[in-house]
Amino acid sequence: MQDGFLTIYWRDMIRFVRFKSLLVSSLLQPALWLAFFGIAMASNFDAVMAGMPVPEGAKAVGYLTFMGCGIIAMTTLFTSLFSGIVILFDKNWGLMREILASPVSRNHIVAGIALSGVTKSFIQAVIIMGFGVLIGAAFFAGFTPLRIVIGIAGVLPLGSDCHFHGKPGGAPGCHDASYHADLFCKQCPLPD
Amino acid sequence: MEIHPEYSCMAGPVSAGDAPIILVEALEHTYGGFKAVDGISFSVKKGEIFSFLGPNGAGKSTAINVLITLLALQNGKATIAGHDVKTDPQKIRESIGIVFQDITLDRDMTVWEILEFHGRLYGMPLAERRERIEELLNLVQLDAKRNELTKKLSGGMKRRLEIARGLMTRPLVLFLDEPTIGLDPQTRMRMWEYIRSVNREGTTIFLTTHYMDEADQLSDRISIIDHGKIIITGTPWQLKNTLGQDLIYLETSDNPAARRLLESLPSVREITEKKQGIVLMVNEDGTRLLPGVIDTLREAGIAITTINLKKPTMDDVFVFYTGKEIRDEGQQPARGGFLRAARH
Numbered sequence: 001m002q003d004g005f006l007t008i009y010w011r012d013m014i015r016f017v018r019f020k021s022l023l024v025s026s027l028l029q030p031a032l033w034l035a036f037f038g039i040a041m042a043s044n045f046d047a048v049m050a051g052m053p054v055p056e057g058a059k060a061v062g063y064l065t066f067m068g069c070g071i072i073a074m075t076t077l078f079t080s081l082f083s084g085i086v087i088l089f090d091k092n093w094g095l096m097r098e099i100l101a102s103p104v105s106r107n108h109i110v111a112g113i114a115l116s117g118v119t120k121s122f123i124q125a126v127i128i129m130g131f132g133v134l135i136g137a138a139f140f141a142g143f144t145p146l147r148i149v150i151g152i153a154g155v156l157p158l159g160s161d162c163h164f165h166g167k168p169g170g171a172p173g174c175h176d177a178s179y180h181a182d183l184f185c186k187q188c189p190l191p192d
Numbered sequence: 193m194e195i196h197p198e199y200s201c202m203a204g205p206v207s208a209g210d211a212p213i214i215l216v217e218a219l220e221h222t223y224g225g226f227k228a229v230d231g232i233s234f235s236v237k238k239g240e241i242f243s244f245l246g247p248n249g250a251g252k253s254t255a256i257n258v259l260i261t262l263l264a265l266q267n268g269k270a271t272i273a274g275h276d277v278k279t280d281p282q283k284i285r286e287s288i289g290i291v292f293q294d295i296t297l298d299r300d301m302t303v304w305e306i307l308e309f310h311g312r313l314y315g316m317p318l319a320e321r322r323e324r325i326e327e328l329l330n331l332v333q334l335d336a337k338r339n340e341l342t343k344k345l346s347g348g349m350k351r352r353l354e355i356a357r358g359l360m361t362r363p364l365v366l367f368l369d370e371p372t373i374g375l376d377p378q379t380r381m382r383m384w385e386y387i388r389s390v391n392r393e394g395t396t397i398f399l400t401t402h403y404m405d406e407a408d409q410l411s412d413r414i415s416i417i418d419h420g421k422i423i424i425t426g427t428p429w430q431l432k433n434t435l436g437q438d439l440i441y442l443e444t445s446d447n448p449a450a451r452r453l454l455e456s457l458p459s460v461r462e463i464t465e466k467k468q469g470i471v472l473m474v475n476e477d478g479t480r481l482l483p484g485v486i487d488t489l490r491e492a493g494i495a496i497t498t499i500n501l502k503k504p505t506m507d508d509v510f511v512f513y514t515g516k517e518i519r520d521e522g523q524q525p526a527r528g529g530f531l532r533a534a535r536h
Contacts, residue, residue, distance in 0.1 A: 003315075004313070004315075006312075007309065007312040007313055010309070010312070011298075011301070011305075011309050014300075014301060014305060015298075015300050015301075018300050018301075019300075093296075094292065094294055094295075094296045095296050095297075095298055097262060097292055097296055098290075098292075098296050098310070098313075098357075099313065100262060101260050101261065101262055101285060101288075101290055102285055102310075102313040102314055103282055103285045103286050103313075103314060103315065104313050
């Protein structure tokens with residue numbers, strides 16, 4: 001069966017959208033972080049940094065932009081972590097046995113959960129970016145529209161770390177898929 | 193121990209039409225140093241309800257977990273519907289349905305979603321899936337609850353939903369691991385009805401239970417299993433008949449003397465001595481035999497203090513063959529067993 005991962009994905013997304021309060025808080029929380037940290041500190045930091053020289057080849061961005069990337073990274077990290085842990089809970093509560101006894105391949109289970117983790121953190125990243133732009137962060141500063149599209153399209157399959165394109169110095173991102181796979185392999189050895 | 197050779201899985205060539213759907217030979221499974229399943233062999237015919245009856249910890253669930261490919265097969269051979277458990281687990285997963293011992297329903301999914309998810313897991317096409325869900329919701333009478341989260345269902349409803357889920361893919365064999373554990377008597381009765389109706393539609397049922405009455409009433413054949421070994425296999429009727437037609441319990445002034453005396457009676461198959469009395473397994477109608485027994489004892493000058501007569505039950509069979517009562521964790525309805533009562 002070739003679409004087993006979509007079934008796993010479907011189930012995990014059902015659980016994600018099932019509880020409205022949890023859903024709303026998980027979507028609003030990152031934006032609130034951005035608002036609290038970003039707006040509260042941006043003016044101070046911007047004032048301090050204004051007089052400092054910009055190193056050769058680097059591009060100066062506002063504090064809010066810098067902070068926004070960090071918040072996206074943090075949110076993605078935690079969402080990824082918790083999405084992977086779902087498998088552990090499933091296993092502890094015995095729910096995994098239904099899936100393990102079915103013809104779905106083990107790889108599809110990992111792929112499905114990873115995909116739902118990517119989706120969740122991607123939605124959150126988009127919300128943070130939208131909100132960030134609204135309050136004045138400059139993501140993708142100086143990028144042509146084509147580069148932005150390529151940037152987003154290029155990293156989508158691996159995880160929602162397109163936002164790092166806006167980060168000065170291009171810090172390495174966290175790839176959701178690898179997090180899931182890692183969690184999965186270490187904690188949930190599955191019988192064939 | 194097999195009662196009749198025709199029920200033995202090793203007995204001669206089986207014709208194509210009557211080929212066993214489950215065939216297990218010398219299956220062993222060891223956890224660490226503990227042998228949970230110790231060389232069991234049995235076969236299940238297509239369309240029958242076959243039970244493993246045994247106390248908790250007898251190895252029933254381990255055996256089932258090996259058959260449903262959740263545990264690796266260590267020693268022995270097992271085939272389901274012609275597919276080898278060891279080499280072809282994928283084919284087996286496609287042809288069986290399972291109801292696990294404990295509830296494995298996602299609390300945060302609705303009844304309908306549980307079934308839909310299961311159908312999709314097994315790659316059923318959309319139209320067939322939707323049709324089957326409607327059928328099953330009707331069968332287990334959960335139609336009105338289709339959009340209810342499973343955490344809001346009662347224990348019986350959850351079990352029914354799990355049975356429906358097990359049937360979703362029209363499996364050749366449905367494995368039921370302790371299907372009525374923790375359910376009230378009415379719900380158990382209804383569950384048996386569902387299981388029977390599923391069986392009537394042609395699904396072979398493999399059941400494990402530690403309830404005597406469940407094994408007795410539901411099964412076509414029973415294997416009594418303890419300490420990882422099959423002790424005896426047969427129909428409920430055959431098993432009970434091995435203890436004779438009736439059981440007579442006597443307490444007398446001189447039990448050993450009474451035993452020696454009664455052993456010579458032609459219809460007495462076997463006599464077992466209990467703490468305070470003796471139990472006669474008799475081959476003919478006990479009500480007709482009883483006056484003779486009383487006369488014999490009276491002529492020998494042995495006084496009878498207590499006398500009781502009953503048909504052998506599955507409890508008696510179990511106690512007789514395993515030498516002990518079932519190790520129960522509650523819920524077993526209290527039923528007076530002769531051999532059991534005599535042991536107290």
